[in-house]
Amino acid sequence: MLLIFVYIKNVDIYDMVKAQRYAGSKKGKPYSVSATKTSTSKYYCSKLVWQSYKNTIGTDLDSNRGAIVTPADIDRSSKTVSLIFFCKCLFILYKR
Numbered sequence: 576m577l578l579i580f581v582y583i584k585n586v587d588i589y590d591m592v593k594a595q596r597y598a599g600s601k602k603g604k605p606y607s608v609s610a611t612k613t614s615t616s617k618y619y620c621s622k623l624v625w626q627s628y629k630n631t632i633g634t635d636l637d638s639n640r641g642a643i644v645t646p647a648d649i650d651r652s653s654k655t656v657s658l659i660f661f662c663k664c665l666f667i668l669y670k671r
Contacts, residue, residue, distance in 0.1 A: 580658045581649060583628065583636070590634075594627040612637065612644045621646045 586594075607617035612625060625644040628634040637644040638651040650657050 579650075580660075582656045582658060583634065584654050584656060586628075586632070586634065590628075590632045593631040597631050598623050598627040611642050621649055624649060 583591075601618055601623060605617045606619060608619045610617035610619060610622065612622050615626075618626075621644050625636050625648075628636055634654060636649045636652045636654055638648045638653070641648070649655060
């Protein structure tokens with residue numbers, strides 16, 4: 576199994592909370608992979624991450640500045656660091 580975590584450089588906890596709240600405010604919006612990255616009526620995963628940081632703290636995570644933003648664009652951004660983990664199995668402990 577391959578796990579990839581993306582860390583955004585020079586972002587503190589307050590900026591992360593702003594981005595989280597922005598993303599949370601989009602709950603219930605339609606999903607569409609054909610939506611441009613600047614539209615606010617439809618979302619896809621990497622667009623939501625990109626727009627959350629762009630619209631709250633002005634950090635542009637799109638490495639190629641194209642009409643859409645892909646996970647690879649965010650991964651290749653000079654503003655992110657990717658942490659990659661390889662493991663044979665993943666155990667998640669969950670306690671209520």
